[in-house]
Amino acid sequence: MIEDFVSDIKECEYKDGIIFGKKKKIHYVANPITKRIWNAVVNKSSEADFDDNDFVPQKELGTFLENLNSYYSGKIVFEYLHKNIHALVHLQVYEKQDKNACFVYIKEEN
Numbered sequence: 661m662i663e664d665f666v667s668d669i670k671e672c673e674y675k676d677g678i679i680f681g682k683k684k685k686i687h688y689v690a691n692p693i694t695k696r697i698w699n700a701v702v703n704k705s706s707e708a709d710f711d712d713n714d715f716v717p718q719k720e721l722g723t724f725l726e727n728l729n730s731y732y733s734g735k736i737v738f739e740y741l742h743k744n745i746h747a748l749v750h751l752q753v754y755e756k757q758d759k760n761a762c763f764v765y766i767k768e769e770n
Contacts (some may be wrong), residue, residue, distance in 0.1 A: 661700040662731055665691050666738075669766070674750035686747050686768070689738075692761035693724065701727045715761045718742060728764065739767040 668690040675681035691697070695712035699705055701724055716724070721740070728738050741748050741763040751757045 661697070662728070665689065665697050665700070666736075672747055672751055672755075672765075674747045676746050681746065684747075686744065686765045688741055688747070688751070688763055688765035690763075692758065692763055693721065698724055701731070715758070717760070718762055721762060725764065737767045738764040741765050 666689050669687050670690045671685055671687055673683055673685050676684050693716045695714050695716055698716045698721070699712075702722065704727075718740075725738060725740060729736075732738075741751070744765065747765070751763075752759055757763070
């Protein structure tokens with residue numbers, strides 16, 4: 661289930677400032693963090709009765725990111741998209757992402 665979650669990677673080009681920002685690119689997971697995905701990553705469970713596709717609020721993510729990164733054991737490092745405010749705003753405005761959904765992106769050195 662984790663591989664399915666991270667399999668849909670999209671590229672986003674955004675400016676890292678309001679007017680004079682430089683253009684940057686990130687690769688983000690197009691799937692939002694749902695309760696079902698959260699359960700698979702944090703509790704390492706894909707129970708059929710936990711088929712909830714509601715979004716997990718930012719304040720309830722807990723150890724999701726640490727568990728996701730440990731699953732890939734250093735090969736890939738993910739970060740929450742809401743920690744990159746310029747990219748988040750770009751995606752919410754231009755890609756019409758749901759403002760209640762949380763996403764992750766692949767953290768790369770710029």
